[in-house]
Amino acid sequence: MFVKQISIYLENVKGSLREITQLLGDNNIDLKALSIADTMSFGIVRCIVAEEQIEKTMEILREHGNIAKVNNVICVCIPDKPSGLSKVLTLIEDAGISIEYTYSFYKNTGDNAVLIIRPSEKRRTVAVLSENGIQMLNQAEIDKI
Amino acid sequence: MEKKHLIYNPEMECIDREKLKAIQGQRLRETVKLTYENVPLFRKRMDEKGVKPEDIKSVDDIVLLPFTEKTDLRDEFPFGLLAAPKSEIVRIQGSSGTTGKPIVSGYTENDVEVWTEMVARSLAGAGCGKDDIVQVCYGYGLFTGGLGAHQGATRLGAMVIPMSSGNTQRQIMMMKELGSTILCCTPSYATYLGETIRDMGLDPKKDLKLKAGVFGAEPWTEEMRKRIEELLDIDACDIYGLTEIAGPGVAFECLEKKGMHVNEDHVIPEIIDPVTEKQLPYETPGELVFTTITKTGMPMIRYRTHDICTLYVDKCECGRTLVRMGRITGRTDDMIVIRGVNVFPSQIESVLVKTNGVAPHYVLVVDRVNSTDTLEVKVELTEDMFSDTVAHIEEVKNYIAGEIKSVVGVQAKISLVPPKSLPRSEGKAKRVIDNRKL
């Protein structure tokens, strides 16, 4: 029930973010979701691409001297109505799991917004959410968005 | 695995350390007297310091003596530092040096004997005895490697094959046909021999009889040791020496391979702070300094090697009580002083290796802000250090900073930079950028 995410290290965010997105765009990599974590001294770009593009994306990034890594995140469908998001976050937090970060997809699926969640404990989060009837998307479903 | 340790001269190599100190004191007094009376440069330096030979009462008084530098050997080339008449000199050994005049050392019959004993001890330390066949592939000549190993092996009664360096095919043929059991050469040549042997399709386990190697004349690493031991299926032991002091055999590793035992009844090792020139206690890294106490041809008083290492005095499993010197981790020329603390790039490198498994490329940037020295360690990020969360990367940085603080004693700012973004220079990488206007 996990989805693959690519993280890229940025030494300084300004400029290098534009370079990275341009590099990927020039190579026809379709970014389905993207977020940036920004600190005083460095940044991390996190993005989702279709599974068939992951290997190519990593190759391009490495060729251009970037440090990047693929890891698993969870993708959740959030009903597009008030309190939809807070309900999901509450379930996770009540289970004593902390959330490292979240961000959302550019496009919706039907009436649902698609949210990416990186919890401290991935397997337990999946269990908690499915017990409570929250819909999660797998890689194949993500690839279609 | 229980190791069998051969000790050539147990009386001296396993001596009670208090007794050793007494012997060293006596020999130091004699050496200082001999040198003061016969070497004008040394006498002048002693007089300038206001120190008389009679002031040297025990080995602890060694700190009163002036230092000798490599430049002294050049300036006094060739015979200015001899303490014996030229007629008593029976051998000249030397090193070519990279620039200008070579360095030579004159040996009396006694000095050749002392050196031979030190090499004999070293070879025995690697398990060599009378029944062994010793293949010497160090060069024979002015360089001390070939003749040194030759004399030491002969002293043990071993069978010596004086191959000298080069002609790898012939080396391997002789090794195979004569059944050499001990190999003496540089660690880089040992690696090359091992690779060639493997390339030829030979299996050292079946086709060769090698059991150990004594490798020196250049610095090497634990990784190289592992590689050589695997390639040749042997125990690889380190040996240290320098022509100015005697040649190889000044210090040697036993089969425990936990540092090189210094032949302290012939040379006194000291570790000093290269800036303050004060003697440092055991287990503190600093500059290695040697004083010969049995040589009569060209004795060396407090000779500064400019090599950085650490001395360990805890008793070795082999039974020897002689102090052990760790690997040479750098040169004093590489040292930087930050807020009064001596920092060696090699210390920082060891922290990075510990964090990362391998040494990432790094640069030290030193600056002075508001009259305080600052140290920034720029490290090229590797995929192992990286993760998708900010917290993890902060943790890596804090861990490195914490380790540097505890190992080096200086607070450093850690900057992780993209791979291949730091400058690389030909040959030795330039590790230090000092922006201070001193």
Ligand SMILES: [Zn+2]
């Ligand atoms: Zn030992």
